[in-house]
Amino acid sequence: MALGHCAVKYEPLNEPTNEQLMALGLAMSNRIASTTTVKAPYDLPAGFTYLGQFVDHDLSYFTDEDTPFDGPGKLTQKMRPMLDLHGLYSHVSAQPDALCNTMPGAFALQSLGVNDANITVWDMPRDAEGFALIGDARNDENFLLSQFHTLMLRLHNAVIAELIASGAERDPSVLRQQARACVEQVYRRIIVQDYLKRLLCDEVWHGYFGTPEQQWTHWSLYSDADFNRPNAFNLAAYRFGHAQVRGIYGVNAKRSITLDELFDYRGGRDYYQHHRHIPPELGVDWQLFFYDSVTDHPFVQVALPVRPTVPLKIPHIASPLNRLAVRNLLRSRDQELPCAQAIMQNETFQQVCQQLASPSGILHSDNLDNGYFSHISNGEMFNNTTPLWYFILREGEVMRGRAYRDQGILGPMGSILVAAFFKLTLQHTPGQADFDVRALPLQIETISSMSEMVRYVLQQEGKQHDQ
16 A cells, blocks of 8 residues: 555544644744754754755656645646756756856856855856746745755766866767766765765664665555655655754855845845846855764854744745645645554555564654644644644654664654655666766765765866866
8 A cells, every 4th residue: 555645544533624734833833943953963964954955856846836725636746756857957058148167068157256255156047037047947946945056067067077187078968968977876875875864763774775684675655656646755754844944044154144035035036136146245155054073164054953843934925824834734634645643554654664673663642742732722633633744843853852862853754754755766767877987087976975075066166266
């Protein structure tokens, strides 16, 4: 039995009403979230929030308008999810005036010089009105996501530079495809070895992505049909990142931006004061967002801990009270997503859980509530019919405080739902096998973390600057 759309529905007699879900969403929205946290080895560096959003856009592309009220079954996937960077490579813009890159096979980028924080500032190509000329316009919906997409363009160009320096053929189409093969391999390696390893319970990560002798026999939770409609992954488990958005980010040593500015500083908006590109003073120092340890840099910043506190408002989107928590809960209900208890009772999920050394780590009614349900009319019903998204967030919050906590941001259920989806997606993602770049001694081939990737890009750009 698949765990996706309509696999198990709410019991009719216990189904929460829209009013109850809105009340829960408001309770989650109104609790104050601290913008600071004590840095611990298991904290998620702040940049992974936006890597996660970039990955989400790579995985899912639905056809509906961005609203929770279209009715069950209205959301339909435009393409089968794959981790193939189609948003990066599906659109190759012409090289407008003032865009620099003379290397064959490279992406056009706008150089905005060096700012007061000694950061070399880049922006993606844009049209005359400032809108991004990229394959997935969603990657320009907030400032840090836009700059992360730009970082991935810079990674491609850095690989081009290394290929040329290593003696590769200079034909633009060949170089582009060779660079794409390298970038896709590194991207998927980072997802498994860095991103998922930080997200998942240590035991779950090894069960899905460890050595062959560590990997679990039972792991599959999703059917092929689940890839074409919303499911437990993209409507609940993978939305943990909504709770991790900070209220303010230091983008470099000189400048910070608030959450409101995060959505205002993007292309085609008046905040640019009719200029096409980002303000140079906001050039992002990605070493503040991705790092190997909390002692690497005095200004490192972490994502907020996973917990059912989601005060985010959604600018320019019609939704009840404009609250993201309300929208997420109503959309899950609208798309007939099963509650957490239905997932736990699912036979396939139980088979997977039997491989956990401590299956009792999954939450039960005695620790589900953290002061939310008591303020809702008949809110005690949420102890037995818990919206899956809330459950994932509460599970992460409870897990954070446990003494045995080793590694991972998500609890057991969240980890399993995320791991199973990524593993199946990776199995269905074709590689760029036509070009064998392993014969060249490329530094890119050794990269397996975001901090290594950022250092690699800066190193290659520094070499280009010195030439």
